[in-house]
Amino acid sequence: MTGTDLDAILIDVAAAINRDAARIEREADRKEDAPPGPFGIAVACADGRTFAAGAATTGFPIQSIAKVFALDLALAAVGDAVFERVGREPSGDPFNSIIDLERNEGVPRNPFVNAGALAVVDILVDHLSADEQADAVVDAIRKAAGVPDAALDEEVMASEHQGGDLNCAILSFLRHHGNLRSDPDAVMEAYVRQCALSLDVRGLAQAGLPLADTRCGGGQADAVAQRRRKVLALMMTCGHYDASGDFALRVGVPAKSGVGGGILAVVPGVASLAAWSPNLDQHGNSILGVHALEMLCDRAGWSVFGPAPGA
Numbered sequence: 001m002t003g004t005d006l007d008a009i010l011i012d013v014a015a016a017i018n019r020d021a022a023r024i025e026r027e028a029d030r031k032e033d034a035p036p037g038p039f040g041i042a043v044a045c046a047d048g049r050t051f052a053a054g055a056a057t058t059g060f061p062i063q064s065i066a067k068v069f070a071l072d073l074a075l076a077a078v079g080d081a082v083f084e085r086v087g088r089e090p091s092g093d094p095f096n097s098i099i100d101l102e103r104n105e106g107v108p109r110n111p112f113v114n115a116g117a118l119a120v121v122d123i124l125v126d127h128l129s130a131d132e133q134a135d136a137v138v139d140a141i142r143k144a145a146g147v148p149d150a151a152l153d154e155e156v157m158a159s160e161h162q163g164g165d166l167n168c169a170i171l172s173f174l175r176h177h178g179n180l181r182s183d184p185d186a187v188m189e190a191y192v193r194q195c196a197l198s199l200d201v202r203g204l205a206q207a208g209l210p211l212a213d214t215r216c217g218g219g220q221a222d223a224v225a226q227r228r229r230k231v232l233a234l235m236m237t238c239g240h241y242d243a244s245g246d247f248a249l250r251v252g253v254p255a256k257s258g259v260g261g262g263i264l265a266v267v268p269g270v271a272s273l274a275a276w277s278p279n280l281d282q283h284g285n286s287i288l289g290v291h292a293l294e295m296l297c298d299r300a301g302w303s304v305f306g307p308a309p310g311a
């Protein structure tokens with residue numbers, strides 16, 4: 001696809017979203033009744049080109065999207081041993097549910113529900129030196145995004161700490177079942193920091209671009225490609241919590257949402273996409289973000305299940 005084509009598609013998508021925002025949000029299963037907020041979208045292509053439209057330079061906390069990068073680091077550090085601590089099946093429960101921990105004797109369903117993400121952060125904290133622990137994930141994302149000074153949102157950090165009772169309970173549950181190795185405060189601190197990292201859609205799309213490179217080149221490249229395929233498979237099956245099936249049907253590419261309103265989506269071999277708009281549906285996914293990615297992938301013909309008619 002030419003740059004002019006992609007530029008035109010993004011401009012069209014942003015215009016359509018801004019025009020129809022109120023209707024799209026009204027028709028969705030909204031979490032809160034707030035007027036539509038700003039909307040931004042960006043694409044970072046495997047060939048180095050980048051495109052953006054709408055509010056593309058406004059920062060937002062990436063929240064649960066950081067779980068993708070934490071999982072990638074943990075798989076790089078300890079390999080498939082990650083899956084002895086965390087499952088790899090969709091949960092069918094809300095992202096902050098504690099119930100499956102009880103059912104599964106302290107083994108979270110997958111790395112993207114909070115319980116699973118906290119276990120993944122525990123793996124990293126356990127593996128890293130004291131001075132690397134707090135910001136390993138944050139620094140990896142900053143580096144991939146090409147934004148070395150990307151800030152941590154202080155308000156988000158404070159509210160995650162203050163309102164973190166459920167996550168504290170999850171940590172206690174994990175520890176009760178022998179699935180927490182490190183100091184819970186150190187795990188919580190690293191988790192809160194990765195949630196609070198603030199990027200704009202351009203930075204987020206750039207940060208996700210390495211995940212789009214799943215080519216095998218022999219040796220080490222094959223191991224990295226295989227690891228990325230695992231991360232992408234989990235994004236596809238669990239990235240939108242119990243709306244992951246709906247997202248897979250509508251958009252057709254692996255993706256991860258965050259309660260900051262961002263979504264990172266990856267078209268393997270082609271591009272990394274980021275969309276952002278703050279109003280969420282009942283599952284904690286950005287309403288306009290999902291809608292925009294559906295339009296973009298449809299227009300560009302992007303789907304991991306085969307080229308759509310737009311291709």
Ligand SMILES: NC(=O)CC[C@H](N)C(=O)O
Pocket residue numbers: 062063064065095096114160167195257258259260284
């Ligand atoms: N879905 C999300 O983005 C949840 C992240 C949020 N910080 C939490 O721990 O609940």
